[in-house]
Amino acid sequence: MRTGGAAVPGGLRPVLPSSPPGYALSVIADGDHRFRRPTRPGRVVRMKLLMLGGTEFVGRAITEDALTRGWEVTVFHRGHHAPPPGTSALHGDRTAPGGLAALGAGEWDLVVDTWGGAPTAVRDSTRLLRERAGRYAYISSRSVYAYPAPAGLDEDGELVGGSPDAGANAYAEDKRGGELAALDAFGDRALLARAGLILGPYENVGRLPWWLNRTARGGPVLAPGPSALPIQYIDVRDLARWTLDAGAEGRAGAYNLVCPAGHATMGSLLDACAAVTGGGAELRWTDPSRLLEAGVEPWTELPVWVPEGEAYDHIHRGNVSKALAAGLTCRPVEETVADTWDWLRSLGGAAPQRPDRPANGISAEREAALLGL
Known part of the structure; x- marks a missing residue:
């Protein structure tokens, strides 16, 4: 199952490092490698970051966070979108010869x-x-765990197959192959950030933007119950902050990256959407069995939502204790929703949509029929 990510114009709150960069970095030699490593707390050394991508969703959030730290940032991309000001740009297509x-x-x-x-x-x-x-640091996905992943699965769970030499296949196998490629080349210098559902400003997958636009229209809204159902996701800016902190601290290996259980629910997410878009939406919480009997597709027709069961455990019940111990912090869902709405309004409500992802959301006609309108 795919996860998605997006970007933030100047009007949004700046993101600062979650922990003060109170470490000195020294250049050491390792054969032909020259790299920096954390030492005792002291002066701050400006890091040099190469961002592969950096113009949309996750890449853009990481790039902007690095710039707030005063890092020197090089963005390598195809040139279809402008990178944030303050970066150096290199152009190329990773899928093309040369x-x-x-x-x-x-x-x-x-x-x-x-x-x-x-x-x-x-x-x-x-x-x-x-x-x-x-x-x-490779931004991977919790999709690399073999389905169905039991509730509470940590980073030692069973993984899907994959190969660094494979062409495009299924998303999970592609991400696992990317992990193996990073490990093969960098070994214990490779960091695997296994993100779950990614939400926040710059989202180009259409999950949170769909809910925001739907609640902005007002009226009765088909809300998948129960409202108290916990969900796991990560704000793209919290993902960016943790990844750069972890990279600067010299962390390696795999980390699950979503908010801890109990951080948010379907109710707190949709209540925040209804409130920030003007309060004209009437959330009509509907029993999940009724939705399933009507053939409603979880995750796509009603984004983010998955009813309790195997898929729910796989997506929304991961163990993130390792990342929390390594400094992961997650902002309130209300902040994620409000900042995404600010960004979406700056675009006139029309969120970007990745061409390789299907559009999310139930049609107005189907929603009205299910609500009996």
């Missing part, structure tokens, strides 16, 4: 990669950069 030529020179302390397609793109990038980059 597409990495612009990365043929240069050294970086940290590389962050959000790639979700054929693992060969991660393989080629990591092999090219392993001698010239200190650490490699």
Whole structure:
């Protein structure tokens, strides 16, 4: 099952590091590698970040967070969207022959990669950069766990198959292949950020934007019950902050990245949507059995929502104790919703939509029929 991510114009609250950058970084040699490592608390050293992507959703949030830290940021992208001001841009297409030529020179302390397609793109990038980059953070997905993942599964759970040499396949296998590529090239210098559902400003998958636009229209809203059903997601800016903190601290290995159980519910999410969009929406909580009997598709027709069962355990009941111990903090759902609404309004309500993802949301006619209107 896919997860998604998005971006933030200047009107939104700036994101600062969750922990003060109170460490000195020293350059050390490891064969032909030159990289920085954390030492005792002291002066702050400006990090050099190479962001593979950096113009949309997750990549943009990471880039903007790095800029708030005063880091030197290079963005490698295809040139379809402008990167945030203050970055250096390199252009190339990772899927094309010779597409990495612009990365043929240069050294970086940290590389962050959000790639979700054929693992060969991660393989080629990591092999090219392993001698010239200190650490490699790959934004992976909790989709790499074999389905069904039991409730409370931690990072040692069973994984899907994958290969760094594979072409594009299914999303889960592609992400696992990307993980293996990062591990093969960088070993204990590779960080695997296994994000779950990603929400927040710049979302180009259409989940939270759909709910915001729907509640903004007002009137009776089909709300999938129960309202107290806990959900797990991560605000894209909390993902960005944790990834950069972890990379700077020299963390490695896999981490599940979603908010802890009890952080939010379907009720708190939709109540926040209704409140921030003007309060004209009337949430009509509907029994999940009735929705399923009517053929409503969880996750897509009613985004974020999954009824209790195997799929729910897989998506919304992950163990994040390792990430919490490593400094993960999650902002309130009301803040995520409000900032996403501010961003969405700045676009006139029309959120960007990734061409490789289907549009989310139930049709107005089908919703009205289910509500008996």
